[in-house]
Structure formats: structure tokens, C-alpha cells
Amino acid sequence: MSKSSDIFGISSFQVGAAGDGVMGTSLTEYNDIAEGTAQLSIPKNETIKIFSETNRKTPYRVIDGGATEGPKIDLEILGVDITAWTEFLGGTYADGKWSFPNESVSIYRSVKLVTKETDDLGSKLEICMPYALITGGIEGAITFNNLATIKLSIEAMIPYSEALVEGEALYIELV
Secondary structure: OOOOOOOOOOOOEEEEEEOOOOOOOOEOOOOEEEOOEEEEEEEOOOOEEOOOOOOOOOOOEEEEEEOOOOEEEEEEEEOOOHHHHHHHOOEEEOOEEOOOOOOOOOOOEEEEEEEEOOOOOOOOOOEEEEEHHHEEEEEOOOOOOOOOEEEEEEEEEOOOOOOOOOOOOOOEEEH
């Protein structure tokens, strides 16, 4: 039984400008993920069950109805320098001051999440979203025994190159 494909922990979380229909090459690491907050969701397809009037226990036919959600990662990060808040929250940063955006902002980036080693050979998985919508906010109690986090939802989208070549929305690579 192979353990190299186990999705286990996070060793690296990277974000940067998307490439031309492919994964971006200049990514910045943000590795202080709040413990227990990272969730990966690759939804299964829904089914549509068709019953006959005479048999209501067993479907006459089951049809693949597709998925109603796409691949998504939710997580919370700690320790993001104020100079980088625009990467996740939009707005502007200048001279030591971050300003909240006055209008809704859509932030599209390449995102790579690398798991911890899953076997004795040092195998890891890279979960890659070449073109993803990032929505984020700051959330948490401001007290002596807690830290507010930057809470992110990262939704994979189909990337297109300038030549309108369709890329992969999400891929997971064994490294």
C-alpha cells in the first residue's frame, strides 16, 4: 500500500502572479498556517435519481448531474507582514499604512500548497491552482491570548492563455 499519495499536513503555502494559462513561476511563501484551519475540498459530482411511478425504492435511472462547486482551499494564515496584505485583501499600502479598498476587488493568483513528507522516501504532494480567486478578510478576537488571522478562501478556476488555450484548474503532483 502506497503512503506517498497521502494528503498530510502543510510544509509550504505559496502565492503569486498567475502565468499565461499556466502556473505562475514567481511565488512567495506564507508558511504560518494557523493549526487546524486548512481545508481542501474537491467536491464529488451530484447525481439525479429518476424513479418510476411503480417503483419508488430503486431508481429507474441515475444521471450524473455534475458538481455544484469547484476545487477550493480554505485556510487561515498568521504573521503576514502589513506590506503584503494587499496580496490577500486588496487595498493599498504606502509608507507603513494599509488602506481598506473602497470597492470590491477580485484577486486572481497562482497558488501552490505542498504537503509534509508522506513516506520514508520523502515524497510530497504539490496541490496547484494555476489561476484561483482569492477572497480574504481578517478575523479573530483581539485579546492577550489570541491572534487575529487572515482568513482565505481560494477557489480554482480554469486558466486561459492569451491564445485562448485552456489550462488545468487544479492538479496534484507527486514530488
